[in-house]
Amino acid sequence: MRRGRLGAWAAVGLGAVYLLAPLIATFEFSLRMRRGAYSFDAFRAVFASGKFHQAFLYSTVLALVTIVVAAAIVVPTACFVRLRLPRLAGIVEFITLLPLVIPAIVLVFGYIRLYGSSSVLPLTSTSLGADALLMFGYVGLGLPYMYRAVDTALQAIDARTLTEAAESQGAGPLTILIEVMLPNIRAGVLSGAFLTFAIVIGEFTMASLLDRSAFGPYLQLIGASRAYEPAALAIIAFALTWACLGLIQLVGGAPPAAARR
Amino acid sequence: MTSAPSSRPFARRPDWGAWLGVAPFFLFAAMFLIAPTAWLLVGAFEDRDGAFTLANIARLGQPSIRLSYWLSLEVSAASAALGALFGLGLALVALCGGLPQWVRPTLMTFSGVASNFAGVPLAFAFMATLGRLGLVTVLLKNLGVDLYAAGFNILTFWGLTVTYLYFQIPLMVLVVAPAIDGLKPEWAEAAETLGASPLQYWRMIALPVLMPSALGAALLLFANAFGAIATAYALTGSSFNIAPILLYAEIRGDVLHDPNLGYAMAVGMLAITGFSNLAYLALRSRSERLR
Numbered sequence: 257m258r259r260g261r262l263g264a265w266a267a268v269g270l271g272a273v274y275l276l277a278p279l280i281a282t283f284e285f286s287l288r289m290r291r292g293a294y295s296f297d298a299f300r301a302v303f304a305s306g307k308f309h310q311a312f313l314y315s316t317v318l319a320l321v322t323i324v325v326a327a328a329i330v331v332p333t334a335c336f337v338r339l340r341l342p343r344l345a346g347i348v349e350f351i352t353l354l355p356l357v358i359p360a361i362v363l364v365f366g367y368i369r370l371y372g373s374s375s376v377l378p379l380t381s382t383s384l385g386a387d388a389l390l391m392f393g394y395v396g397l398g399l400p401y402m403y404r405a406v407d408t409a410l411q412a413i414d415a416r417t418l419t420e421a422a423e424s425q426g427a428g429p430l431t432i433l434i435e436v437m438l439p440n441i442r443a444g445v446l447s448g449a450f451l452t453f454a455i456v457i458g459e460f461t462m463a464s465l466l467d468r469s470a471f472g473p474y475l476q477l478i479g480a481s482r483a484y485e486p487a488a489l490a491i492i493a494f495a496l497t498w499a500c501l502g503l504i505q506l507v508g509g510a511p512p513a514a515a516r517r
Numbered sequence: 518m519t520s521a522p523s524s525r526p527f528a529r530r531p532d533w534g535a536w537l538g539v540a541p542f543f544l545f546a547a548m549f550l551i552a553p554t555a556w557l558l559v560g561a562f563e564d565r566d567g568a569f570t571l572a573n574i575a576r577l578g579q580p581s582i583r584l585s586y587w588l589s590l591e592v593s594a595a596s597a598a599l600g601a602l603f604g605l606g607l608a609l610v611a612l613c614g615g616l617p618q619w620v621r622p623t624l625m626t627f628s629g630v631a632s633n634f635a636g637v638p639l640a641f642a643f644m645a646t647l648g649r650l651g652l653v654t655v656l657l658k659n660l661g662v663d664l665y666a667a668g669f670n671i672l673t674f675w676g677l678t679v680t681y682l683y684f685q686i687p688l689m690v691l692v693v694a695p696a697i698d699g700l701k702p703e704w705a706e707a708a709e710t711l712g713a714s715p716l717q718y719w720r721m722i723a724l725p726v727l728m729p730s731a732l733g734a735a736l737l738l739f740a741n742a743f744g745a746i747a748t749a750y751a752l753t754g755s756s757f758n759i760a761p762i763l764l765y766a767e768i769r770g771d772v773l774h775d776p777n778l779g780y781a782m783a784v785g786m787l788a789i790t791g792f793s794n795l796a797y798l799a800l801r802s803r804s805e806r807l808r
Contacts (some may be wrong), residue, residue: 261614261615261616262617263610264610264611264614264618267607267610267614268607268610268611268614268616268624269621271603271607271624271686274682274683275627275631275683275685275686275687277640277652277653277751278643278645278646278683279642280643281642281645281646281651281652282641282645282646283652284645284652285645285650285651285652286645290744311589316659318689328541329541329542329545330542332538332539332541332542333538333539333541333542335534335538336535336538336539336605337539339535340532340535341532341536341539341614344539348539348542351543351546351550353535353794353798354546354550354551355550356740356794357787357790357791357794357795358550358554358787358791359744359746359786359787360744360746360747361744361761361764361765361768361783361786362744362764362783362786362787363549363550363553363554363555364768365556365557365764365779365780365783366552366553366556366557366783367549367553367770369553369556369557369560369776370552370553370556370571370766386589392545392548392549393547393549395545396545396549396550417639419805424676429534429538433538451548451633454633455633458636458637458638459636459747460636460637460746460747460750460751461746461747461765465765465768465769472636472637472747475636475637475638475641475751476637476747476750476751479637479640479644479751480751480754481643484636486641486645487641487642487689488642488646489638489641490638490639490641490645491644493634493637493638494630494634494638494642497630497633497634498630500630501630501633502624504629505626
């Protein structure tokens with residue numbers, strides 16, 4: 257038993273080394289900008305850059321709009337499917353899994369052809385249209401996580417009794433959705449929101465192919481042209497991911513199983 | 518929809534209110550998930566004049582495209598197999614290795630973060646770690662192990678595979694943990710009572726029970742790596758031609774000089790990720806029934 261435990265420690269230790277080494281190495285690299293001494297110069301250079309602010313602001317705003325639209329689509333659907341249209345559960349679940357099956361690059365390729373400048377709905381020919389297209393793409397990327405989080409939260413409450421109680425008090429469906437359901441599944445919506453944020457904030461493929469100056473393409477550009485700033489940006493991105501996932505635990509949502517790009 | 522108390526939640530007449538509530542979801546799915554994919558699917562089987570043809574699919578066999586698919590398959594398979602192996606091992610040790618209570622939540626939380634830490638920043642992190650001037654490269658060199666002299670390069674197959682493992686191993690831990698939790702302590706006790714050694718218990722009971730979940734998870738990892746592009750693109754530019762990078766170049770600049778061939782490439786990728794995801798779902802429902 258004792259030897260077994262020693263082996264277990266060794267295995268976990270090895271795993272920890274593999275998982276932590278890149279973080280330590282990246283942090284150390286990010287401090288090397290000034291010759292001969294460790295400094296935060298790379299971070300300072302990043303934060304002082306106007307392009308960084310622009311790209312980060314763009315992606316943050318887009319992520320927030322994505323979250324609002326995703327919640328507006330997912331919450332009513334999850335509620336109605338659970339309460340009044342249970343026979344749609346299968347098809348709805350299938351659709352929410354589609355973004356995991358269709359690679360983002362394939363999806364955005366379809367967007368470009370379907371909503372290109374010569375199509376019926378030429379979203380890509382205006383800047384606002386392309387922003388909207390990217391936003392809907394991100395709603396898709398976040399859909400599996402948002403739906404699962406909301407549906408799990410719904411499972412945990414007695415949605416039917418709540419609805420009937422509200423109806424007996426004369427509440428309309430919109431009131432029920434916003435004032436009764438939403439507060440009760442807040443943790444689910446929030447954990448879906450934070451995970452969506454973590455996924456889309458640095459997304460590269462869709463943003464780059466739709467020519468949006470978002471954070472992901474900015475990162476790629478810096479990576480191709482600078483030496484130390486990329487390491488600083490990687491640390492910032494890791495901290496952001498950590499913050500989002502930490503907030504999920506804080507609001508008490510379900511942990512994100514099978515989260516992936 | 519009426520606001521009167523509904524004593525009959527499953528009324529026979531169509532529930533228009535509820536249908537109105539789910540309409541945005543289906544509109545969204547039709548416009549931004551199904552129609553764009555269907556467009557590519559149709560285009561892949563059309564020639565320039567819109568007539569049905571299989572020629573585009575056949576032309577996926579031309580050397581440059583076949584090579585890119587092959588490279589993608591290799592990287593995805595290697596990172597999925599190694600990720601599944603290490604991830605399963607790590608999860609088993611952390612969950613059943615008799616380690617203190619705090620190991621499990623720490624590993625799970627970290628896995629949640631690391632499995633989401635991908636894309637461009639992951640490429641940066643591995644450049645700083647195993648690049649020519651990376652910390653680990655330099656440390657090992659000081660210890661007398663010169664990775665780059667030994668033929669390693671972060672911009673190659675193994676470099677990319679090691680980088681992908683950073684999100685594959687944690688993803689495996691997350692996906693396989695519920696299956697490990699499903700191993701009932703009674704089984705181990707029963708095996709012990711019947712005189713089985715721990716090794717026999719693992720070899721003849723635990724691992725066979727875990728196998729469908731582990732295989733399914735490996736397929737999920739495979740699809741996960743196959744569709745990924747940002748990490749590889751940021752790491753190697755367009756010098757390492759995996760299938761998504763070739764498709765990216767095609768979308769950007771029509772490098773194949775044939776839009777329908779581009780559609781066929783996209784559909785080929787979709788077929789591979791679709792197949793491995795379906796197999797994953799099938800194996801998962803099978804292992805859920807076993808439990």
